[in-house]
Amino acid sequence: MDIIGILKDYPLCHRCFGRLCGKVLHTSNYERGKSIKMAKAMELESKLYSLMEKYDDGNNEDIDKDNDDYKDNNNDKDNDTNHNLDACNNNKGNDMDKILQKIKEDLYYIHRSGLLEIKGINGEEEYSTNENMEINCPWCKSIFNEKNLNDILEGALSLLKDYQYDSFLVGTILPKDIKKLEEEIRTPYMESIRQEFNRVMGRLLVENTGKIVDKQNPDIVIKINPYNKKIELQVNSIFIKGRYRKLIRGIPQTKWPCNHCRGKGCENCNYTGKRYNTxxxxxxxxxxxxxxKGKDESFHGAGREDIDVRMLGKGRPFVLQIKEPKIRKANLEEIKEKINRSGSVEVLNLEYGIKRDVVFFKNEPHRKTYLAVVECEEEVSNEELLKVVKNLENSSIDQRTPLRVSHRRADLIRVRRVYDVEVNRIDPKTFELKIYCDGGLYIKELISGDENRTLPSVSEILNKKCKCKTLDVLEVHDEDV
Ligand SMILES: [Zn+2]
Ligand SMILES: [Zn+2]
Incomplete structure (x- = not known):
């Protein structure tokens, strides 16, 4: 590939020219670019001198043979007539001029892109300083000069000083015209200027902050457009894993906006914007x-219990995502104690998590153990209680989407298994029902039957109308065992 030809359309500085084959030869882009230009210039110059020497000696025979590259292809058809002695000398002279002209032109494009050592050979314009070479470079537009780098470094440091972080990553944003230019000059071994700027600015930031570069999971991504010096921080969330116990009935798992104002605040919600206080x-x-000191948060539970259901035992797994935190390290024990003093919710097993935990939670069906207090319209005999156990234990339940959630859930029939059942009488019409079952089984409907949408159900087995008076989740099991 003749990358020298690219200089004709794009006067690339040494650094950018070297980046065109940045993936080969382990050296700096600047050194590589300058070396290729010098080698080519030396080749062209020596060719030029030897041609001029031969030309002066009137010894033209070898010119065609040695300089196929520099012969105008359009002249090929004239070569047949070169045997005509009269025409011979003139044609040789014209070819020679063209060859010399082409070499001089190529040399000119190399000079123009900043190879100072051989400037002026053609008496053309001069590029007298390196600075000019970079300003005229259409690719880097001198973004790598010291002042520009320093301005960007200062800008980044002043944004970063508000945040606690251990690792970062520079994300260079290229303007459209630079992206387009990279498409036009692309070579198979090219390095994007984005990669080089990431590297250069990354190194400067490491030196000035003592933090490390993390490509997989950085605390902060520093997004920089080096051409207009715009800098933006993407402060990545932190994730806290744990389990919660809900000790009281009557509070939802997540924030519940007011139905009337959808969170804006109105008379109905006492201008809180919320349907439930907490x-x-x-x-x-x-x-x-x-x-x-996060900007926002998002709460991800491994499933959820109804508002009137308590969550007991070892608690339900959750991940709390804290968005754009200014602090990333804190004493989790202290926070835990503060939460637990609320008396309504307790947390345990707090630890730092990662983003993947959220997805894991949403997809992992957890088996549950529930404790329900069942209230029957009529008295229930001991035999009937045993029948409930016998009929539900190790059985499959066909459950059509309950009426009470059918407005927000697809109407379909789910099959869930019940593994273990215990009953415990409270009074002639009331008993406790402890159930170990698949996640996703609606217990209130398993008891009521939900107008025969759940089969079998406690109501159906007893042939008596039953309802769930209270419900607790006793355990959210980690593994399906
Ligand atoms: Zn450049
Ligand atoms: Zn409202």
């Missing part, structure tokens, strides 16, 4: 947000 999410997130 939620598991808010009780857990507020102390975290205070310490980590």
């Amino acid at each position: 939620s598991v999410e808010e009780i857990i997130a507020e102390p975290f947000m205070e310490v980590f």
Whole structure:
């Protein structure tokens, strides 16, 4: 590939020219670019001198043979007539001029792109300083000069000083015209100027901050457009994993905006914008947000319980995502104690997580153990209680989407398994029902039957109308065992 030809259309500086084959020969782009230009210039210059020497001696025979590259192809048809002695000398003279002209032109394009050592051979314009060479370079437009780099470094440092972080990554943003130019001059071994700027600015930032570059999972991505010096920080979220226990009934798992105003605040919600005063999410997130000084948060539970259902036992797994935190390290024990003092929600097993944990949570179906208090319209005998156990244990339940959620869930029939059942009488019409079952089984409907949408159900087995009086989640099991 003749990359020298690119200089005709684009006067690339040494550094940019070297980047055209940045993936070969381990040296700096500047050295590589300058060396290729020099080697080519030396080749052209020596050719020029030897041709001129031969020309002066009137010894033209070898010119065609040695200089096929520099012969105008359009003249090929004239070569037949070169045997005509009269025409011979004139044609040789014309060819010679063309060859010399082409070599001089190529040399000119190399000079123009800043090879100072041989300037002026053609008496053309001069490029007297390196600075000019870079300013005229259409690719880098001198973004690598010291002042520009320093301005960007200062700008980045002043934005970063508000944040705690251990690692970062520079993300260079190229203007459209530079992207287009890279498409036009692309070679198979080219390095994008984005990669070089990432590297150069990354090194400067490491030196000035003592932090490390992390390409996989940086705390902060520093997005820089080096051409207009615009800098933007993308502060990545932190993730806190843990389990929560909900000790009281009547609060939802996540923030619940007011139905009337959708969160704006109205008379119905006392201008809070919320349907419920608080939620598991808010009780857990507020102390975290205070310490980590995040901009926003997002709460991801491994499933959710109804508002009137308690979450007991070892708790339900959750991940709290804290967005754009200014602080990334804190004493989780202290935050835990603060949450647990709320009396309504407790957290345990707090630790730092990663983004993937959120996806894992959403896709992992957890088996559950529930404790329901069942209230029957009529008295229930002991035999009937045993029948409930016998009929539900190790059985498959066909459950059509419950009426109460059918407005927001697709109407379909799910099959879930019940593994283990225990009953415990409270009074003639009331008993406790403990169930170990697949995640996703609606327990209230398993008891009521939901107008025969759930089969079998406690109501159906007893042939008596039953309902779930209270419900607790006793355990969210980690593995399906
Ligand atoms: Zn350049
Ligand atoms: Zn409202």
